[in-house]
Amino acid sequence: MLTHELLFLSILTLSLVGILALLLGYLTIRKTIEIQKSKKMEYYRGIYNPLISSILIEGSFSRKLNPDTVLQQKVIEQLLSRYTKVIEGEVEKERLSSLASMYLSDYYQKQLKSKKWSIRMNTLYHIEDFNMINLTESVYQLLNKKRLSHQELVHILRILALFQFRELFELLTTKYHELTEYDYRHILIPLETKNFDQYVLHFHNARLPLQKAIIDVIARKREVSYTTFLEKIFSNYSGEIRIRALKALAEIGYVKKSEPYLDLLYSEKWEERMVAAKLIGSLKEKSAIPRLIELMHDRTWWVRSQAAQAIIQFTNGKEILGTILESSKDTFAKDMAWEWLHKGV
Template sequence: MLKNEIFFLGLLAAVISGLLLLILLYLVIRKWLEDRERRKINECIETLSPLIFAYITEGEASRHFQLEGKIKKKAAEEVLTKLAANLTGEEETGKLREFADRNLRNYFQRQLKSRRWSTRMNALYTIEDLHFIELQPQVLEAAKRERISHDEKVQSLRILAAFQFEGIPDLLLYHSENLSDGELRNIILRLNENLFSHFIADFHRAKNPLKYAVVDAAGIRKELKYLHFIESVYASYDGEPRLRAVKALSSLGMVKDITPYLDLRHSEDWKERMMAAKLFGSLKEPELMPYLLDLLHDRSWWVRSQAGQSIMMFPRGKEELQIVLDTSDDSYARDMAWEWMNKGEFG
């Protein structure tokens, strides 16, 4: 009985050792193949770089532009990506895209349909880097695909926004499930003024994450033409959209009339009181200083901190904080005044 167990354990150990050896052998061979492929790509890059550069800058064609095989096409992709990051002229950029369209269109189309997620994502990033607008139909197809990873969906929409695709408003209204407001904001900020205006016109139809992204984007753009829209959101909505509107107004640094926003300092929601302090600081109107000093005594640390920061944005902000430090009976307010007066002087 014992001999049988020992034999079985020995056999099991031999099998496991054999499997581990096979795995090790597989990894060694795979690494060797990858290194060999990388060397070939690097050799092609050295050959293709001056030829592609000459074509893009001088329009010189060459018989060496016969890019057969995966190695040469991968090398050309890397050369074009590096060039795209450094080219600024419209003529050179146009020639780069012309070269890519002529030589690599089919290559990228196959990559977009690859079974490997990494290959598809790499193709999307390269299409964005090259501003390969000729592949917009394929990118649109990917964006609408039901079975697609989250990262692919986001990247496809980013590309379409960068290409100023006219159908992007409908895509985001009806095909942006599970995208966060941050991801949507990043996409929307790539749009020109005309496309962005569609989101303002259809704001009431958007779901909450898209609403938040549109209001945020209006504030980040810092253009006074969006003031009416942002104030209308504040007046018409409660909760998060209203908070985002106040934050956007703080970015603009302007309101038509401060009166509708004064009651925020008495809100039961600490986030609204904090946004009130932020808005008052961005406006820098002297009559708002007493309200900020009141908010410096708020029960919420976040509100006190924002009030202190906003007070420091005024020309005499430091002097006002010194008065609080010298006269206030509220130790929390004094601590916050001291913190903002000395911010940056330590550590």
């Protein structure tokens, strides 16, 4: 009996040793392959980097830059990714986009069909970074994929927006209703004015998340041309949409007449008092200074802070805050005045 147990243990030990040996061999071979791959990539980087640099700076293409393997394409991808972080000129960016389109288009079309989510997502990021407009149709076709993650969907729509895809408006207004406000904003930001204005015209028929995103993008653009639109939204809507329109006007810093907004400094809603203070500060409406001083004593911290920020934008703003600091009996007002007097010091 003991002999059988020893024999079993010996066989088990030998089996484990054999498995460990195979595993070690596999890891060794894998490590060797990775080292060889890394050396090859470093070799190609040494060849391709000066060629790509010359193309981006001078615009002269070279026949030596002719990748015919996946490894060589990966090297070009890595080098172009580095350049996207450092080049600033429009001409250089166009050359980089042309390079990517010339040498990576076929590779990316295959990658977009990969069953692996990570490969498809990384490819989408590169297509966006390299501004590969020639792959617009390939990116659009991904929307037909049955199992599409939410993150993948939003990124596809954002790329279509970046490439000013004509059918995007119909997609966002008739098909993809499950998107969040954040999703819509992320997608709309790259749109050029003529394409973005479609959504402005559609505003009254849009779902609430899309309406919020439209206003937020306008606030980000800070273009005076949208002032009339925002003032109409402010006048005709209520609740959060009304507040957002007011915030956007404050970001732009311009309204046709300041009188309607001066009354908001007395609003019962603290959000309206706060945003109105921001807008009046941007407009530098001197007649509102006494009320802004009163708002320094408001019961809401956000209102006090915005009132102080508005006051300091006036020529004599620091003097006003200094007076509040010295003479006010309200501890909260004094603290806020001190804070804004010392910001950036």
